[in-house]
Amino acid sequence: MSQLKAIKVTVNGVGYEREVEPRLLLSDFLRHDLGLTGTHVGCEHGVCGACTILFDGEPTRSCLMFAVQANGHQVTTIESLGTPDKLNPLQEAFQEKHALQCGYCTPGMLMALTPFLEKTPDPSEEEIREAISGNLCRCTGYENIIEAVKLAAEKMAARR
Amino acid sequence: MANHVFGKRIARLEDPRLLTGQAQFIDDITLPDMLHAAFFRSDYAHARIKSIDVSAALKRPGVVAVYTAKDFGDFWKPGPLQVPPPGAIPGAVFNARTLVPIAKDKVRFSGEAIAVVIATDRYIAEDAFADIFVDLEPLDAVTDLEKALQPGSTLVHEDLPSNLAANVKQQRGNYEEAKAKADFVISKRIHIDRGAGGAMENRGIVIEWNERAQMMTIWATTQAPIPLRNSIAARLGLSDSQVRVITPMIGGGFGPKIMTSQADDVLLPIVAMWLKRPIKWIEDRRENFLSTTSERDQLHDSEIAFTKEGRILGVKDVFYHNTGAYDPYGMTVPLNTQTHVLGSYDILNYYTEVRMVFTNKMVVTPVRGAGRTYGVFVMERLLDAAAHKLGMDPSVIREKNFIRPDQYPYRTGITGQDFVENVLDSGNYPETMRKVKEMVGYDRLVKEELPKLRAQGKHVGVGIVSFVEGTAVGPYEGAKVSIDAGGKMLVATGISSQGQGHFTVFAQIAAEQVGMSLENVRVVTGDTGIFHWGAGTFASRGAAVAGSAVHKAAVMIREKAIKLAARYMQVAEDQIELTGGKAVVKGDPSKFMTLGDLAVKSNPMRGVVEPGVEPGLEATAYYGPPYGATGQGAQVMVVEVDPDTCEVKIKRLALVHDCGTVINPLLLEGQVHGALSLGIGNAFYEQMVYDENGQLLNASLMDYLLPMATDMPAKMELGHVETPSPLNPLGMKGVGESGAIPTPACFMQALESALPEYALDIMDAPLSPSKLFHLIKAAKAASH
Numbered sequence: 008m009s010q011l012k013a014i015k016v017t018v019n020g021v022g023y024e025r026e027v028e029p030r031l032l033l034s035d036f037l038r039h040d041l042g043l044t045g046t047h048v049g050c051e052h053g054v055c056g057a058c059t060i061l062f063d064g065e066p067t068r069s070c071l072m073f074a075v076q077a078n079g080h081q082v083t084t085i086e087s088l089g090t091p092d093k094l095n096p097l098q099e100a101f102q103e104k105h106a107l108q109c110g111y112c113t114p115g116m117l118m119a120l121t122p123f124l125e126k127t128p129d130p131s132e133e134e135i136r137e138a139i140s141g142n143l144c145r146c147t148g149y150e151n152i153i154e155a156v157k158l159a160a161e162k163m164a165a166r167r
Numbered sequence: 168m169a170n171h172v173f174g175k176r177i178a179r180l181e182d183p184r185l186l187t188g189q190a191q192f193i194d195d196i197t198l199p200d201m202l203h204a205a206f207f208r209s210d211y212a213h214a215r216i217k218s219i220d221v222s223a224a225l226k227r228p229g230v231v232a233v234y235t236a237k238d239f240g241d242f243w244k245p246g247p248l249q250v251p252p253p254g255a256i257p258g259a260v261f262n263a264r265t266l267v268p269i270a271k272d273k274v275r276f277s278g279e280a281i282a283v284v285i286a287t288d289r290y291i292a293e294d295a296f297a298d299i300f301v302d303l304e305p306l307d308a309v310t311d312l313e314k315a316l317q318p319g320s321t322l323v324h325e326d327l328p329s330n331l332a333a334n335v336k337q338q339r340g341n342y343e344e345a346k347a348k349a350d351f352v353i354s355k356r357i358h359i360d361r362g363a364g365g366a367m368e369n370r371g372i373v374i375e376w377n378e379r380a381q382m383m384t385i386w387a388t389t390q391a392p393i394p395l396r397n398s399i400a401a402r403l404g405l406s407d408s409q410v411r412v413i414t415p416m417i418g419g420g421f422g423p424k425i426m427t428s429q430a431d432d433v434l435l436p437i438v439a440m441w442l443k444r445p446i447k448w449i450e451d452r453r454e455n456f457l458s459t460t461s462e463r464d465q466l467h468d469s470e471i472a473f474t475k476e477g478r479i480l481g482v483k484d485v486f487y488h489n490t491g492a493y494d495p496y497g498m499t500v501p502l503n504t505q506t507h508v509l510g511s512y513d514i515l516n517y518y519t520e521v522r523m524v525f526t527n528k529m530v531v532t533p534v535r536g537a538g539r540t541y542g543v544f545v546m547e548r549l550l551d552a553a554a555h556k557l558g559m560d561p562s563v564i565r566e567k568n569f570i571r572p573d574q575y576p577y578r579t580g581i582t583g584q585d586f587v588e589n590v591l592d593s594g595n596y597p598e599t600m601r602k603v604k605e606m607v608g609y610d611r612l613v614k615e616e617l618p619k620l621r622a623q624g625k626h627v628g629v630g631i632v633s634f635v636e637g638t639a640v641g642p643y644e645g646a647k648v649s650i651d652a653g654g655k656m657l658v659a660t661g662i663s664s665q666g667q668g669h670f671t672v673f674a675q676i677a678a679e680q681v682g683m684s685l686e687n688v689r690v691v692t693g694d695t696g697i698f699h700w701g702a703g704t705f706a707s708r709g710a711a712v713a714g715s716a717v718h719k720a721a722v723m724i725r726e727k728a729i730k731l732a733a734r735y736m737q738v739a740e741d742q743i744e745l746t747g748g749k750a751v752v753k754g755d756p757s758k759f760m761t762l763g764d765l766a767v768k769s770n771p772m773r774g775v776v777e778p779g780v781e782p783g784l785e786a787t788a789y790y791g792p793p794y795g796a797t798g799q800g801a802q803v804m805v806v807e808v809d810p811d812t813c814e815v816k817i818k819r820l821a822l823v824h825d826c827g828t829v830i831n832p833l834l835l836e837g838q839v840h841g842a843l844s845l846g847i848g849n850a851f852y853e854q855m856v857y858d859e860n861g862q863l864l865n866a867s868l869m870d871y872l873l874p875m876a877t878d879m880p881a882k883m884e885l886g887h888v889e890t891p892s893p894l895n896p897l898g899m900k901g902v903g904e905s906g907a908i909p910t911p912a913c914f915m916q917a918l919e920s921a922l923p924e925y926a927l928d929i930m931d932a933p934l935s936p937s938k939l940f941h942l943i944k945a946a947k948a949a950s951h
Contacts, residue, residue, distance in 0.1 A: 045188015085188035109666025110185030111418025148840035
């Protein structure tokens with residue numbers, strides 16, 4: 008039984024102090040220790056991208072990190088975006104364009120796209136495809152996701 | 168005035184929770200005192216188990232129990248057949264060898280479970296694998312379809328005389344006579360492999376046995392909640408009413424989640440009863456590749472006999488089908504192949520024979536396409552060879568052989584997966600071809616655009632194919648619709664959902680009948696505690712079969728509401744209109760009763776009721792078709808190949824599809840998009856690669872390539888033709904598998920067209936850049 012380590016992680020602006028095993032994956036820490044089950048696990052190989060969160064603002068695969076590596080850092084998850092009663096523009100666009108079917112890859116997609124749209128507010132289709140090339144989707148064929156991102160960019164520009 | 172929602176492009180009701188990470192998937196479920204299961208699996212594909220020693224594992228802190236086959240006693244037995252054998256087909260031979268819940272004396276595929284560890288968390292359960300010692304005597308693995316049937320081959324099931332799992336012969340007319348009359352006969356040996364379902368969410372199960380209430384609740388990622396509930400209750404000696412199976416949100420199905428009676432759903436319920444604590448099992452991706460069902464290969468020796476005008480006189484197709492180590496799912500996949508070779512064409516002479524073979528590989532059950540893809544691939548490749556022989560455009564030979572619009576219902580004489588004759592109910596096959604050609608400007612593409620690009624040195628080519636899609640098969644589905652005192656409607660059906668939009672389309676179907684807005688409709692799918700009759704989500708049948716039951720029940724509610732309202736408001740029934748959640752007297756909007764009021768009135772708490780009347784605004788209805796409805800379509804693909812890197816870019820992809828009446832065009836497009844992406848995977852990226860020892864070499868997403876956004880064409884151009892099916896009240900046909908069926912065949916034709924100088928003759932699917940490289944190399948060598 009390995010020693011527990013004390014960590015302090017800020018998730019969606021809230022500080023959490025916990026004791027965890029060094030080998031506990033960040034994805035499992037978020038989902039099971041903190042109950043933030045919006046981040047999904049598809050492969051634990053770092054390929055599918057369903058587990059994408061922001062680590063100090065950068066899109067990162069939480070299945071390839073240990074919770075202890077997040078000690079002292081900022082993690083942002085899907086729960087920080089809108090709520091079911093108040094979707095943010097990207098989420099609204101996803102719904103309007105039918106950019107999700109089973110919804111399993113969706114949190115990872117949205118977390119990869121959120122910093123992308125901040126950096127590239129008027130993206131080309133090719134740029135959007137590249138931006139989501141690290142997120143696998145088996146349901147949509149990606150086409151409506153790309154349409155949704157274009158619509159989201161328009162919505163966000165209109166609101167500025 | 169009435170709210171019309173059927174047929175409209177409506178955004179989905181279920182999206183807000185999915186978009187915000189607030190929906191409930193299987194691994195989001197946590198129960199107090201819950202334990203975690205992990206399956207210790209065989210590395211060997213074929214081996215005798217001599218002994219298993221779990222004593223060290225039992226000593227590991229956090230491990231609560233470890234079970235092997237002997238611990239289950241008489242509870243251990245091979246599972247039931249999920250699908251009955253093809254007794255309806257004369258002369259069919261079928262050797263049933265169903266999955267065992269956990270290996271006992273022998274392992275037959277790499278990944279087969281040998282022990283199950285129960286621990287306080289998943290990490291510790293997997294740690295315990297290092298403490299388990301299995302003495303295995305490796306045996307030769309059976310991996311090659313032809314060698315498997317040769318005398319002297321190692322036997323997967325030693326109580327059988329050979330590795331033959333089944334043999335089914337079917338015919339229509341007389342192929343040999345047709346062949347004798349033909350101007351040309353072309354034979355091809357075609358090998359097609361498919362792969363994994365590849366859902367983003369793996370499988371899982373959570374089981375809670377409440378000892379005091381004597382009630383078991385199970386959450387499972389299943390496409391078949393009712394069969395699952397029935398089999399678990401029967402196995403445990405419980406009443407059906409003591410077991411409730413609930414499906415949470417499921418992250419994709421695509422076929423493999425239909426399978427039941429596997430290690431998890433057989434063993435973990437009894438373990439939950441023994442330990443009296445909830446048990447959770449969540450599959451990981453590697454396990455999913457190794458030990459969740461998928462599709463495997465077929466090897467066809469096929470022949471087409473045709474006239475010099477391009478009319479097909481007959482087709483013969485003798486093939487091997489790899490069923491893996493067991494055959495619990497009967498002949499569903501190869502029967503679909505047998506019916507779908509005939510495709511969209513009027514072929515009067517057809518001989519088909521399948522030899523289903525056991526191998527030491529993972530078990531086969533349907534993956535999106537479910538055997539249809541192989542059949543369509545064979546026929547479309549044969550047609551391409553015939554067209555090439557005649558110097559005819561590939562679309563023209565198809566047009567010459569289409570079933571005509573006046574030939575429906577078209578009887579094929581071939582029995583399908585539902586054990587009835589495959590009858591094509593309706594369609595307009597010439598029109599889907601005409602429309603796809605119009606959409607892409609096919610004639611200009613072939614005569615001007617592509618030659619211009621080729622003159623610039625680009626290796627571009629075009630493929631054009633057609634396909635049929637058998638859908639909406641029986642036996643039946645059911646639905647219950649009811650409106651409560653608050654005016655809210657419940658629509659419940661027994662099938663489950665994996666992302667296809669049932670929560671919206673079933674609401675649209677029901678709300679249309681009672682003039683209610685969608686936000687007052689709640690759809691429940693796959694909860695046996697709320698509705699417990701039905702078969703499951705497969706064969707693109709959810710909308711057409713369960714949707715038809717929803718429609719029938721909603722019509723009954725409509726009639727009941729109108730009757731009640733007319734009586735209470737003292738007007739004739741034809742004066743009542745249902746709109747905006749109310750029953751309104753036509754022309755006098757101040758005279759109305761809300762549907763909630765009517766629900767209350769129809770369920771009195773005192774007084775006397777009329778005999779023969781059922782309480783409430785509730786109705787249950789069932790629908791079962793006489794045979795499945797057949798969708799159809801035509802596809803065009805333009806590809807560009809880099810002959811040095813063998814990278815293939817899909818420049819254009821167009822599909823025209825006929826699925827009869829459309830409930831929601833937005834969701835329909837999504838289904839076709841997804842099916843096309845899986846089809847592209849099966850054409851060029853996805854293959855489960857086993858070595859000669861039955862080892863799966865690419866059991867991870869690193870090496871099993873699911874298409875990424877950058878692998879898809881810039882636009883999937885979709886077109887529709889609508890020939891309503893006469894088989895159900897709304898005229899619907901399924902569409903879930905659509906694009907997965909023709910895409911590999913279209914891709915190969917397009918590739919050959921892009922590299923005519925190599926005369927590639929691609930009879931193997933899937934390809935890959937490396938396989939294409941070798942094909943080109945071989946073609947270059949052959950031409951010298």
